[in-house]
Amino acid sequence: MSYEPPTPPASLPTEIVNTLNESDPERLRDVASYAEALAEHKEREARLEESADQEEVEERPDDLPDDVPAKATITIKEINDNRYYYWQWRDGEKIRSKYKGPVNPDE
Numbered sequence: 330m331s332y333e334p335p336t337p338p339a340s341l342p343t344e345i346v347n348t349l350n351e352s353d354p355e356r357l358r359d360v361a362s363y364a365e366a367l368a369e370h371k372e373r374e375a376r377l378e379e380s381a382d383q384e385e386v387e388e389r390p391d392d393l394p395d396d397v398p399a400k401a402t403i404t405i406k407e408i409n410d411n412r413y414y415y416w417q418w419r420d421g422e423k424i425r426s427k428y429k430g431p432v433n434p435d436e
Contacts, residue, residue, distance in 0.1 A: 397427050405432055 337346045349357065393399065393416070401418035404426075412432035418425050 392429075394427065401427075403429065 349360065397416045398418050401416040404415050404417045406413050406415055414429035414432055415426045416429055
């Protein structure tokens, strides 16, 4: 073990480094334990959020055709004064559409 004090990471703010340098060994061990637990907690939260985002994308509406991706949205197009529902999604640089049915004027 070196007799020189460790060099703090450059990413740590000066005020944190100063506070740590003024702390006794017991407090430093408490800080280390807390910091490790907090890092694990934040990583777990990020994983849960990411998995929730993926689940939202994977849910498919019941009436979604097999050849239409789950990320598709419904849009209304008007053609010759008639309104129709279309599934619409982005496929690379292109916008794709698939006919769904006429818009019910009673809605």
